Amino acid sequence: MxxxxxxxxxxxxxxxGEEYIENTIKSVLNQKKKIDLIIIDGASQDKTVEIISKYKSKLHRFISEKxxxxxxxxxxGWNLADSNSFILYLGVGDQLKELPSDDKFTKADIIYGRVILNENTIFNSKIGFRLKLGNTLHHQALLVKKSLHPISPFDEQFNLYADFDFNQRLYKQNFTFIYxxxxxxxxLPGGVSAVFDEQQSLKIVKKNYGVLLSVFAVIYYRLQNLKNLLM
Structure with missing residues (x-):
């Protein structure tokens, strides 16, 4: 039950996002659990708003503005969410496949899972030392209690990796993460962070963990690049 x-x-x-928005909405509405669905549209010029309007009665909130x-x-969206809720973010084209089991919600501050990247690759989100170097928690399978951070969580100076910055700040506070x-x-492939921006990533690491770890991160990124070239 x-x-x-x-x-x-x-x-x-x-x-x-007229091509993908309906699939994203349906993936949420098809879940068995009760969900408050909030859609924030950036004043789309195509048929996105028309498509969303078909589901307006099933939405908790819908805003369309620049x-x-x-x-x-x-x-x-975060500021509109219930203060007692767990919050998850999807970009247009992303899809929610399965939510965590109920027992995880009673034990965790933050729940993380797996993300399908393509037909051959599933990303297993992780915490630990690697999160200090790169974003090992993908927002499509990350539920965070709003009460941990009641106000807007994303630092918008990081236009590509504000979620990485937020994830590091959460991890530093010793909250209970459960996988x-x-x-x-x-x-959906090709999101805002699809092309790696080393400088922005390093700026986040330096901000949250200091100069020494940001130097280590440079070495880590170089090794990752070399590994990718050899594959």
């Missing part, structure tokens, strides 16, 4: 005390908010950010990018949209391999989402 579903635990009625579990509150889940899912926020979808979209701009000119924004400053995906993290501005995510922050707007659930049942928890599964799909990430």
């Amino acid at each position: 579903e635990n009625q005390n579990i509150k889940i908010t899912i926020i979808i950010a979209v701009f000119n 924004d400053e990018g995906i993290y501005d949209a995510f922050n707007k 659930d391999d049942v928890f599964l989402s799909y990430a």
